[in-house]
Amino acid sequence: EAEVAQSPRYKITEKSQAVAFWCDPISGHATLYWYRQILGQGPELLVQFQDESVVDDSQLPKDRFSAERLKGVDSTLKIQPAELGDSAMYLCASRGDPGAYEQYFGPGTRLTVT
Amino acid sequence: GNSVTQMEGPVTLSEEAFLTINCTYTATGYPSLFWYVQYPGEGLQLLLKATKADDKGSNKGFEATYRKETTSFHLEKGSVQVSDSAVYFCALYEIGNQFYFGTGTSLTVIP
Secondary structure, three states: OOOOEEEOOEEEEOOOOOEEEEEEOOOOOOEEEEEEEOOOOOOEEEEEEEOOEEEEOOOOOOOOEEEEOOOOOOEEEEEOOOOHHHOEEEEEEEEOOOOOOOEEEOOOEEEEEO | OOEEEEOOOOEEEEOOOOEEEOEEEEOOOOOEEEEEEEOOOOOEEEEEEEOOOOOEEEEOOEEEEOEOOOOEOOEEEOOOOHHHOEEEEEEEEOOOOOEEEOOOEEEEEEO
């Protein structure tokens, strides 16, 4: 069964350092999402891609966060500099054709900023 | 705007007990509704969905009915098992919009 891959699974970094997360969606899925999930809360959308284009990044803190999906396949989310409040689970999800409702989540990257 | 409200947890039940987790929503149009489950340290997995009013989604003994008149999508299971212990998220999606998730309800089932 195809899955969304994410790495690393866990990351500990010091504040003010840079950190990057990688996501490889299910093959053929054009839509890719990055979510942030703070402990005890539901996922909140950071950025949505359709192929290589950003569709929605209205909730991405652009002063420190950036995301790219250069070839419309895998994607990288970067934080620079990291702050203590960035500690959270970062989830990637992908969705198939526009008529499909389901999105499929990866296992997430647990970020701890010290 | 769109939003999802779930009953707050945590919920603790004995094995074979009946489960209800309440979910209500606010939407500007005609959303699709979902329940996702998250096991410790893992991402979210789709549990069931309903795409229009009066649809019933079901999977692994869980059910939820899309009630437009009460804007609800309550999750139910007749007999829970220890393996059902997880966090459950209600979510909605409208075409051309984004997914909105509730805050999650933690369920613990004790033997």
